[in-house]
Amino acid sequence: MVLRCRGWRIGPIGAARQCTRPHSTRAVRTAVLQAEHRAPPILDSGAIASRTSIRTLASSSRTSSRPNDTIYALATGAGRAGVAIIRISGAAVAHIYHSLCLTSRLQPYVRLPPAHKLVVRNVHHPHTRELLDAGAGAILFPAGASYTGETSLELHIHGGVATVSDVLDALGSIRTEARVRPAEAGEFTRRAFEHGRLDLARAEALHALVQAETSMQRRVAVQGTAGFQAKRYEAMRAQLLQAMAMTEALIDFSDEDGVEDGTWMAAVGSVEQMAQLLRGELGVDSAQAWRGATGTRHVGEIVSDGVRLAIYGPPNAGKSSLLNRLADRDAAIVSDVPGTTRDVLQVHLDLGGYKVIVYDTAGLRTRACDEIERIGIARARDAVQSADLSLLVIPADSTSNPPLLRPHSYTAHDADLVFINKTDLHPECARVSGATTWKGSVKTGAGLAELMAGLAQLIQTKYAVSTTEAPLITHTRHRFLLLECLDHINRFLDLARARDPDLVLAAEELRYAAKSLGKITGNHLSADEILGSIFSTFCIGK
Numbered sequence: 107m108v109l110r111c112r113g114w115r116i117g118p119i120g121a122a123r124q125c126t127r128p129h130s131t132r133a134v135r136t137a138v139l140q141a142e143h144r145a146p147p148i149l150d151s152g153a154i155a156s157r158t159s160i161r162t163l164a165s166s167s168r169t170s171s172r173p174n175d176t177i178y179a180l181a182t183g184a185g186r187a188g189v190a191i192i193r194i195s196g197a198a199v200a201h202i203y204h205s206l207c208l209t210s211r212l213q214p215y216v217r218l219p220p221a222h223k224l225v226v227r228n229v230h231h232p233h234t235r236e237l238l239d240a241g242a243g244a245i246l247f248p249a250g251a252s253y254t255g256e257t258s259l260e261l262h263i264h265g266g267v268a269t270v271s272d273v274l275d276a277l278g279s280i281r282t283e284a285r286v287r288p289a290e291a292g293e294f295t296r297r298a299f300e301h302g303r304l305d306l307a308r309a310e311a312l313h314a315l316v317q318a319e320t321s322m323q324r325r326v327a328v329q330g331t332a333g334f335q336a337k338r339y340e341a342m343r344a345q346l347l348q349a350m351a352m353t354e355a356l357i358d359f360s361d362e363d364g365v366e367d368g369t370w371m372a373a374v375g376s377v378e379q380m381a382q383l384l385r386g387e388l389g390v391d392s393a394q395a396w397r398g399a400t401g402t403r404h405v406g407e408i409v410s411d412g413v414r415l416a417i418y419g420p421p422n423a424g425k426s427s428l429l430n431r432l433a434d435r436d437a438a439i440v441s442d443v444p445g446t447t448r449d450v451l452q453v454h455l456d457l458g459g460y461k462v463i464v465y466d467t468a469g470l471r472t473r474a475c476d477e478i479e480r481i482g483i484a485r486a487r488d489a490v491q492s493a494d495l496s497l498l499v500i501p502a503d504s505t506s507n508p509p510l511l512r513p514h515s516y517t518a519h520d521a522d523l524v525f526i527n528k529t530d531l532h533p534e535c536a537r538v539s540g541a542t543t544w545k546g547s548v549k550t551g552a553g554l555a556e557l558m559a560g561l562a563q564l565i566q567t568k569y570a571v572s573t574t575e576a577p578l579i580t581h582t583r584h585r586f587l588l589l590e591c592l593d594h595i596n597r598f599l600d601l602a603r604a605r606d607p608d609l610v611l612a613a614e615e616l617r618y619a620a621k622s623l624g625k626i627t628g629n630h631l632s633a634d635e636i637l638g639s640i641f642s643t644f645c646i647g648k
């Protein structure tokens with residue numbers, strides 16, 4: 107095997123540039139390699155701008171949310187409560203504290219309260235000095251030791267609707283050099299990201315934690331907020347940078363001393379191992395990834411977004427009745443007229459700690475009575491195909507079994523699921539061979555507990571969430587970036603398999619692969635839009 111280095115480097119995007127090899131190469135490369143070994147998760151030689159500069163770019167390019175403004179918002183839920191917390195962050199915090207929190211002589215306090223200690227204060231209107239709330243709590247968080255990284259203040263006031271709205275109005279009336287204004291959705295967390303208080307994967311996990319409706323959603327999200335997910339990404343990125351460093355060492359030192367035998371094999375082996383891990387996580391084989399497949403939804407993604415269960419079957423089988431029973435309300439119209447349901451309806455359930463989105467669909471039959479029903483049937487088929495699980499509902503007196511429909515994501519190991527309904531009318535009915543079958547009656551409630559328990563068990567087994575290891579993928583964004591990463595890794599492995607591997611191109615592919623991973627945690631960001639789209643989904647006050 108011959109290891110080559112060229113005078114010209116041509117990266118995968120076709121840009122040619124002169125190799126800086128001659129006299130200074132060794133010194134430069136050594137410095138780069140040392141830097142990459144020292145801090146692999148952050149550094150990606152040459153191409154990645156520093157975290158700080160990216161954060162600066164991200165904040166300076168925004169127009170709607172001025173980073174120098176002091177922002178405030180109700181951090182707790184709207185409505186009546188024992189306590190409501192108003193969060194304030196920015197340069198004008200000290201001024202705000204002195205304007206709102208007054209002594210019994212209606213004078214400002216001489217000093218700010220001690221950091222991180224709750225002090226009891228009366229809150230007044232800054233202009234009229236009217237007492238707005240007595241015995242409220244105030245906590246000061248100094249810059250660098252707050253959620254946002256800026257000086258922040260939390261006011262823990264009594265949670266009456268009028269108290270909250272009057273204190274918010276009072277805040278809005280404060281005029282300082284730095285503007286004081288209500289926060290935009292996700293602005294506190296965005297500031298935390300921009301000040302390096304958390305990475306992007308953790309910011310997303312925080313959002314998911316606030317949104318979590320079920321225990322499993324909470325479990326996945328809290329692993330992300332604890333930084334377990336980001337740690338996995340950083341370890342993978344370090345592994346790639348290590349392989350890149352080995353490859354680059356061979357470019358410069360291949361025929362000379364200093365590079366151990368087997369370095370190249372070690373680098374390739376390490377990358378191959380990562381490729382295997384990614385293929386497993388993404389559910390793609392190498393050929394699919396090469397073609398730019400989207401992969402299957404990952405367990406972490408499914409648990410976070412909800413398991414999609416589509417109910418399908420012939421008209422009048424009792425599908426809508428079952429949906430209503432599961433939702434415990436009349437979500438869908440039920441009637442004995444075949445073809446009642448036209449559109450796809452959905453309800454959300456907590457099944458065994460999992461969020462499950464149940465879809466009710468139009469009854470399937472070959473002779474639809476009108477165009478609208480035909481459209482409904484087409485939608486029903488689409489809903490089943492894009493679901494995670496499908497449940498066929500048939501009436502107990504059914505003489506022939508309708509065709510079983512399977513979601514695209516099913517593998518050969520996934521069993522078909524069938525519920526035979528209306529056993530109150532026809533207690534004797536056959537099971538559907540080859541399928542997991544439950545029997546019962548939506549009308550009497552018989553068999554429904556078994557159906558629910560069976561579905562819960564199936565979901566818990568299929569989408570088991572480890573308590574110790576954070577899932578790698580919890581958002582679609584992660585999946586696409588991992589696919590991008592795998593694509594570069596595949597290119598690297600193709601180059602590595604050649605008789606005469608081009609090490610320069612191979613190292614370049616690893617650099618791109620590491621960059622894709624860096625984008626997940628925000629170690630490499632180039633577009634403000636990415637930040638905007640992520641943080642805009644947050645709630646106000648977070």
Ligand SMILES: Nc1nc2c(ncn2[C@@H]2O[C@H](COP(=O)(O)OP(=O)(O)OP(=O)(O)O)[C@@H](O)[C@H]2O)c(=O)[nH]1
Pocket residue numbers: 420421422423424425426427428439440441442443444445446447448467468469470527528529530531546547548549550
């Ligand atoms: N006796 C009995 N009737 C039931 C049962 N479940 C549903 N029904 C009745 O069956 C009829 C059809 O129920 P739906 O829930 O509307 O059936 P569907 O499968 O949604 O029908 P389409 O929307 O037309 O596809 C209604 O009159 C229900 O009250 C059951 O377990 N026993």
Ligand SMILES: [Mg+2]
Pocket residue numbers: 425426427438439440446447466467468469
């Ligand atoms: Mg229906």
